[in-house]
Amino acid sequence: MPSLTNLQFQVCNIVIQQFYTLLSAHEGLWLKRSSYEEQPTVRFQHQVLLVALLGPDHGGFLAWSTFPAFNRLQGDHLRVPLVSTREEDKNQDGKMDMLHFKLELPLQSTEHVLGVQLILTFSYRLHRMSTFVMQSMAFLQSSFAVPGSQLYVNGDLRLQQKHPLSCGGLDVRYNVSVINGTSPFARDYDLTHIVAAYRDRNVTTVLMDSNPIWLVGRAAEAPFVINAIIRYPVEVISYLPGFWEMIKFAWIQYVSILLIFLWVFERIKRFVFQNQVVTTIPVTIMPQGELYKEHLS
Amino acid sequence: MRCDSFHHPPPTRLGTAETHFKLVGVLTAPMCISQLMLLQVFFLMVPEGVWLQPSSPSGAAPTPSDVGPASPGGTLQSSSEGSETPWPVPGISTAGPTVVTPSAPENGTVDLFPALPVCVCDLTPGTCDINCCCDRDCYLLHPRTVFSFCLPGSVRSSSWMCVDNSLIFRSNSPFPSRVFMDSGGVRQFCVLVNNSRLNYFQKLQKVNATNFQALATEFGGESFTSTFQTQSPPPFYRAGDPILTYFPKWSVISLLRQPAGVGAGGLCAESNPAGFLESKSTTCARFFKNLTNSCTLDPALNAASYYNFTVLKVPRGMTDLQNTKFQVPVTLVSQAGSPLLSGNICQNVVSQVIYEIETNGTFGIQKVSVSFGQTNLTVEPDTSLQQHFLIRFRAFQQSTVASLTGPRSGNPGYIVGKPLLALTGDKSHSMTLLQSQGDGICSVKKHEVQFGVNAISGCKLRLKKVDCSHLQQEIYQTLHGKTSPEHVAIFGNADPAQKREWTRILSRNCNVSAMHCTSCCVIPVSLEIQVLWAYTGLQSNPQAHVSGARFLYQCQSIKDSQQVTEVALTTVVTFVDITQKPEPPRGQPRIDWKLPFDFFFPLKIAFSRGVDSQKGSASLILILCLLVLGVLKLETK
Numbered sequence: 001m002p003s004l005t006n007l008q009f010q011v012c013n014i015v016i017q018q019f020y021t022l023l024s025a026h027e028g029l030w031l032k033r034s035s036y037e038e039q040p041t042v043r044f045q046h047q048v049l050l051v052a053l054l055g056p057d058h059g060g061f062l063a064w065s066t067f068p069a070f071n072r073l074q075g076d077h078l079r080v081p082l083v084s085t086r087e088e089d090k091n092q093d094g095k096m097d098m099l100h101f102k103l104e105l106p107l108q109s110t111e112h113v114l115g116v117q118l119i120l121t122f123s124y125r126l127h128r129m130s131t132f133v134m135q136s137m138a139f140l141q142s143s144f145a146v147p148g149s150q151l152y153v154n155g156d157l158r159l160q161q162k163h164p165l166s167c168g169g170l171d172v173r174y175n176v177s178v179i180n181g182t183s184p185f186a187r188d189y190d191l192t193h194i195v196a197a198y199r200d201r202n203v204t205t206v207l208m209d210s211n212p213i214w215l216v217g218r219a220a221e222a223p224f225v226i227n228a229i230i231r232y233p234v235e236v237i238s239y240l241p242g243f244w245e246m247i248k249f250a251w252i253q254y255v256s257i258l259l260i261f262l263w264v265f266e267r268i269k270r271f272v273f274q275n276q277v278v279t280t281i282p283v284t285i286m287p288q289g290e291l292y293k294e295h296l297s
Numbered sequence: 298m299r300c301d302s303f304h305h306p307p308p309t310r311l312g313t314a315e316t317h318f319k320l321v322g323v324l325t326a327p328m329c330i331s332q333l334m335l336l337q338v339f340f341l342m343v344p345e346g347v348w349l350q351p352s353s354p355s356g357a358a359p360t361p362s363d364v365g366p367a368s369p370g371g372t373l374q375s376s377s378e379g380s381e382t383p384w385p386v387p388g389i390s391t392a393g394p395t396v397v398t399p400s401a402p403e404n405g406t407v408d409l410f411p412a413l414p415v416c417v418c419d420l421t422p423g424t425c426d427i428n429c430c431c432d433r434d435c436y437l438l439h440p441r442t443v444f445s446f447c448l449p450g451s452v453r454s455s456s457w458m459c460v461d462n463s464l465i466f467r468s469n470s471p472f473p474s475r476v477f478m479d480s481g482g483v484r485q486f487c488v489l490v491n492n493s494r495l496n497y498f499q500k501l502q503k504v505n506a507t508n509f510q511a512l513a514t515e516f517g518g519e520s521f522t523s524t525f526q527t528q529s530p531p532p533f534y535r536a537g538d539p540i541l542t543y544f545p546k547w548s549v550i551s552l553l554r555q556p557a558g559v560g561a562g563g564l565c566a567e568s569n570p571a572g573f574l575e576s577k578s579t580t581c582a583r584f585f586k587n588l589t590n591s592c593t594l595d596p597a598l599n600a601a602s603y604y605n606f607t608v609l610k611v612p613r614g615m616t617d618l619q620n621t622k623f624q625v626p627v628t629l630v631s632q633a634g635s636p637l638l639s640g641n642i643c644q645n646v647v648s649q650v651i652y653e654i655e656t657n658g659t660f661g662i663q664k665v666s667v668s669f670g671q672t673n674l675t676v677e678p679d680t681s682l683q684q685h686f687l688i689r690f691r692a693f694q695q696s697t698v699a700s701l702t703g704p705r706s707g708n709p710g711y712i713v714g715k716p717l718l719a720l721t722g723d724k725s726h727s728m729t730l731l732q733s734q735g736d737g738i739c740s741v742k743k744h745e746v747q748f749g750v751n752a753i754s755g756c757k758l759r760l761k762k763v764d765c766s767h768l769q770q771e772i773y774q775t776l777h778g779k780t781s782p783e784h785v786a787i788f789g790n791a792d793p794a795q796k797r798e799w800t801r802i803l804s805r806n807c808n809v810s811a812m813h814c815t816s817c818c819v820i821p822v823s824l825e826i827q828v829l830w831a832y833t834g835l836q837s838n839p840q841a842h843v844s845g846a847r848f849l850y851q852c853q854s855i856k857d858s859q860q861v862t863e864v865a866l867t868t869v870v871t872f873v874d875i876t877q878k879p880e881p882p883r884g885q886p887r888i889d890w891k892l893p894f895d896f897f898f899p900l901k902i903a904f905s906r907g908v909d910s911q912k913g914s915a916s917l918i919l920i921l922c923l924l925v926l927g928v929l930k931l932e933t934k
Contacts, residue, residue: 046751066753071865079737080755080865082730082744086713094878100750108735109681149582217564219582219683221735 155209707789710840
């Protein structure tokens with residue numbers, strides 16, 4: 001075997017460099033982030049927190065929630081609505097597809113609703129890669145200059161990720177309730193506090209409906225109605241690929257480029273030695289035995 | 298791919314402009330670019346008298362020098378004037394042609410024939426029209442020297458058919474041809490089409506009374522239509538048809554109206570018609586700026602305006618309005634007074650209108666009766682009123698007993714959103730929840746429990762000064778309604794007479810013994826109605842049935858000494874689906890599997906598309922076969 005000359009070493013170096021630049025072009029060799037589609041298993045937790053903002057002349061607001069402690073705090077502002085909900089599995093695949101939510105807030109003839117803040121909580125599960133469980137919320141805030149009779153919302157409950165999920169295992173980081181219903185303190189039911197704590201999460205859900213519809217013209221004895229249809233769509237979820245998934249995609253790139261380089265480099269090597277481009281000294285490999293003997297002596 | 302049509306025209310027919318042009322046209326097809334060489338050869342060879350045989354196009358390989366680009370100036374070698382006579386033999390073609398040599402090809406508008414028989418732009422007689430190159434009033438020999446351009450139509454128009462110039466190297470077409478620059482700066486090779494069939498509009502069609510409509514419908518599309526349509530009245534009403542009414546006092550035909558809320562305001566749309574056989578109820582709101590006036594003047598508040606007319610039995614009655622045979626009077630079920638303003642109160646205002654209409658097939662409406670709900674309104678600056686309108690249709694002489702049982706909630710299985718049926722004694726009714734009034738106090742009105750819809754509601758109850766057992770009784774009554782439901786219907790079509798179609802409601806009152814207080818009164822504060830339901834029957838036609846229901850009361854103890862005046866009550870209804878789904882068929886992945894069950898995905902796609910993508914699946918199979926072959930070959934090596 002010919003010894004490695006300086007030139008040969010350099011050529012080899014360049015080739016290896018080229019090899020790796022080609023491999024790591026654009027996305028690089030390793031798959032660092034990937035995504036998949038899944039329809040989440042969403043269930044409405046039947047937790048509601050409602051604040052209805054009234055017109056100025058009647059002052060203040062009306063509030064109600066499914067949390068007894070919150071209701072106790074409201075005093076005169078408490079007004080119990082009629083809430084009816086239904087979750088529908090349209091394609092009968094075992095996963096709910098939408099929530100029909102209707103809230104009728106009885107009002108006196110002098111009360112006028114100008115704005116609404118509503119929190120609905122959901123349990124949200126992803127299954128395909130990592131088993132991800134969280135309790136999330138849909139926050140709806142809408143107001144209008146004219147006193148309303150009905151608010152119609154038709155939107156999607158979308159997943160928002162700040163960081164990719166992991167590729168396996170159980171993830172219950174956010175399996176904590178959005179509203180601490182056991183707490184007797186007013187602070188725990190403060191909307192700013194609830195939203196601030198919720199937005200701190202890396203994974204949240206939001207209600208996407210840019211244009212809630214206000215219907216105006218409420219008769220004196222009619223209640224204020226919130227009519228919401230919330231859909232649970234299929235989500236594209238980004239995640240960090242696991243070790244074997246990275247290897248699966250990497251080795252194909254590695255081998256395919258390596259084969260070409262090996263072939264090209266082989267040709268160059270042959271050309272160099274056959275045409276004696278550099279001075280080469282043929283050296284015969286000494287038998288192992290002799291070397292050993294020599295060393296002994 | 299080869300352009301066969303190129304080789305086919307027999308040489309003897311090349312002479313007409315039409316066929317010749319077709320030749321050029323063929324070239325524009327993208328497939329034929331490869332044939333360009335052949336075309337050039339073709340054009341080159343013809344004048345030299347060498348006729349290509351369609352069978353041997355390849356025999357005419359050009360030498361490189363033969364193939365030259367079209368001359369940049371754009372003109373051409375063109376061309377003997379194409380008379381209508383076919384091209385006879387190559388030699389004779391040069392015999393008597395009018396050679397056209399366009400001189401300024403680039404901008405194309407050459408004033409070849411300044412005097413036109415009809416000058417389309419000569420609009421002002423006796424005056425020179427600007428830029429009208431054919432206007433004789435201008436007395437210009439060379440109008441283009443004075444005008445900046447010539448209006449279209451003021452020079453002889455000609456129809457050119459063009460192809461991209463790069464497709465043509467040389468033209469030996471006998472017809473006038475030119476190279477123009479189009480608006481995009483692309484050079485176009487154009488041939489003057491000299492064929493009356495192509496150049497002129499086809500001869501006008503004769504229009505007369507018989508074919509006018511046919512032509513209008515054949516060539517016309519959507520257009521404006523006048524809304525006024527005259528139609529003879531149909532012999533009888535069909536479902537959904539508006540119902541005709543007649544006011545004998547004013548001899549006016551109108552429609553039976555069912556005002557409905559419309560638009561964002563929910564205001565009453567007065568003229569919303571009622572549909573024949575469509576029993577429905579509508580609700581809408583009315584606002585009054587000045588109730589003192591409206592109270593007696595507004596017909597919408599006056600009961601009389603809802604029955605001071607007759608209803609036409611069948612629309613055909615329109616033709617003979619004097620004949621009362623075709624008319625049915627609206628009968629009053631109960632007396633309804635007209636609105637009356639007494640002091641600050643407007644009395645007898647219509648808040649609800651219920652029409653009961655009996656029909657008899659194609660014989661139309663047999664009987665119409667109306668009943669009213671009335672209320673009093675206080676005169677305030679901005680008063681509003683909600684009105685309810687209900688129209689019920691019933692078959693004529695249908696036994697009233699049958700109609701008393703009320704509508705089914707499904708047949709047999711419950712339909713989501715229909716009332717949940719309950720039975721007290723022998724009387725069937727729908728299960729209800731509490732509802733609160735505007736001020737939060739418990740309302741007399743109750744909310745119907747809908748099947749499959751979870752609901753919560755509550756209200757405040759003012760406590761009267763009564764003893765404990767009376768208090769308990771009153772609150773229980775408020776929670777579950779006047780009478781406590783004992784049974785719930787298993788299916789939506791349960792018959793009150795058939796006891797086995799009903800299941801007993803499990804009721805659990807609160808545990809009194811747990812309280813260690815003698816002077817206390819234990820009162821229920823909430824009722825939770827739990828309904829377990831499931832689908833039965835075929836999976837393709839599931840029927841929902843109630844498996845069981847339970848009343849769960851929760852209690853609170855109040856001390857007699859405490860001055861409790863108000864208690865908050867809550868009612869909740871929960872539907873729990875306990876359906877056991879059958880195992881999915883073999884081969885279908887389960888929802889909780891994490892295996893890569895899409896391994897054969899491409900195959901599945903290919904085969905499931907079916908007939909419409911035969912080609913796709915064929916090529917896929919081919920690729921798969923090649924792969925398998927390749928693998929086999931590798932193994933044998």
